[in-house]
Amino acid sequence: MSLGPYAPFIVTSYVAAAIVVVLLIGWIVLDYRNQTERLRELERSGITRRSGRSATGTP
């Protein structure tokens, strides 16, 4: 396919979309790692969720 005289604009917009989507995914993955790590740390220091346990216990 040939993109004609405006190839840079077309390529830039696709690249920008790719970058933004990758950034979003990266942010979400990093955030997930951070939160689970902090949860694990808290659990290691002996803090547990009372409400969580009771919630899973109810049908």
Added chain:
Amino acid sequence: MSLIDLANPTRFLALSARVLPWLAAATAILLAVGLYLSAVAPDDYQQGATVKIMFIHVPNAWLSMFVWGVMSMASLGTLVWRHPLADVAAKAAAPIGAAFTFLALFTGSLWGRPMWGTYWEWDARLTSVLILFLMYLGLMALWRAVEDPSRAARAAAVLTLVGALNLPIIKFSVDWWNTLHQPASVMRMGGSTLDKSFLIPLLVMAVAFTLLFVTLHLAAMRNEILRRRVRSLQMMQASRVAFSSDMGTGSRQENASTGAA
């Protein structure tokens, strides 16, 4: 799977963990197909190859409004039904919506450069999207400004709904302002009659991006639930009884806490 099941954050975490891989796979496949279709799509007789920008721009512009709609529904959930996941959904959607809106603006401006000869034209549609972008940023600032998430949720919900009601008014005013100042000299984006050779890739891309949003949104909601869990655990940790009268080194603290757990 009933609504009550979904209302429980723990259930939600378990369920979404099962759904997410499938969603991600479907998104990836559909995106690949959409990209292939838009690559082989013919050039427009008027816009030339720049029509390919549309295949990115239109789905993002659609999502910029769709996400606000999702947030409005969630806000109703927060205000009316006090659904425990509603404000999580609203909060998680805002940055993703802002990112898609940014992409809509960016690609629109790249499309406009060859068409208008300038990156930015105060065209009615682009301007409305710009205002929408500002509203997304304002909403994110509100979420950030208030430390307590449940208090922020109600304020953000009101703002989201007011925004949803206002958007048509804003759109109408901008249209009116625009025609007042420049009578239809600017070529409208997209064009009204779409050939089937453009419509199919456009639709596939729109569905693919919507799926992408759903996937990202679910993942972001999971993160938000975990963040709130961390926060409440930290509050518990802070309020743990401090044994101050003995000037111990904290070893007793460990014993006490394991005993309590």
Added chain:
Amino acid sequence: MTALSALIRRDIRIALRVGGGALIGVLFFLTVVVLMPFAVGPDLALLSRLGPAILWLGALLASLLTLDRLFMADHEDGSLDLITMSRTPLELACAAKALAHWLAAGLPLIVATPVLGLLLNLDMVATGAVALTLLAGTPALTFTGMIGAALAVTLHRGGLLMAVLVLPLSIPVLIFGVAASQAAIVGPMTFGAPFSILCALSLVSLVIGPFAAAASLKHGLD
């Protein structure tokens, strides 16, 4: 030196954390600039002629309106008492706080300028000129605005009163900032003359601001 850098680091950290307001200034800047075409009309030629003035007004309002809590927050939680008592001269502490505020709230404005220049149809040269004049001029705005922020603590009034007190003081900066950017874009003046006056204004305010703010804080002690 550790004391001052600790103060700067703390203020920047607070501004960037949840609840901090560093980026709200940029959002305000963006919104004000976007509002202008709705009042003026979407005529790109007109907008590019007004561009530097619009950007400067937006930056002026954004940097002054974010200032009013500069000392107020420290006053309310008692930090200001300890800062006043400490061995660090109050003038230097004021300067450090203003510097931190400029880094957290002023610099982002300058970073945002090119994007807004695009919206106002400014070309590369014009955008560069405005960004450069903002870089030279916003410290003057922060450091004169600081006097108002200190008075706000003394008078127990924030918000609009402070803006009314400070805005007239910022007129010279506005004049030479816009003049320098216009000179770079259309002439006929040389860029150098108004720009060096702008830099001089910044340097003067760098000296006067902290002293005036410290003096007003000291006299307002109670």
Added chain:
Amino acid sequence: MQGKMQLSGRGLGCVRGGRQVFSGLDFEASSGEAVAVVGRNGSGKTSLLRLIAGLLVPAGGTIVLDGGDAEMTLPEQCHYLGHRDALKPALSVAENLSFWADFLGGERSDAAASLATVGLDHATHLPAGFLSAGQRRRLSLARLLTVRRPVWLLDEPTNALDAAGQEMFGHLMRQHLIRGGLIIAATHAPLGLEARELRIGGVA
């Protein structure tokens, strides 16, 4: 810490908002001694502490510290613990403490140890905004321990502290006195240690 110190005020007067709060007030305190400033509400207890801390300008009289560090002014040798805790809710407990340690400078001891002493070592990395009023007060006490200053000016220091906290604080004050420090505290409640009483605004 330096040798024997003596803090004394002579003929102090204080005017707030056009109202004479007190006048002709004399007091003195020397190393190892605590002074409890007592008096009814509005008698100027807080004002007296703020006069000593240099946060108010006296309407008359002088305050002198003999035997302190000659290179430092009186306020620079004081710790002032006011009603407000000088904490930023967005910063963590450790960040709050280390900021004040860096900013106030001077002789300092281990921040982690002082957090353990006041019973906050389990919360080091939590935002200060999560703390209760009593815990915030404990955190400001950790500031007094981390940065060494001979003169402690305490305004209702036991406010918001529970019984265990008050006992802990009494212990800290006794240690400070043994090390040769001096304490001036405005208080309604008993301090939990032997203190000379300074009654102000006695006349009705």
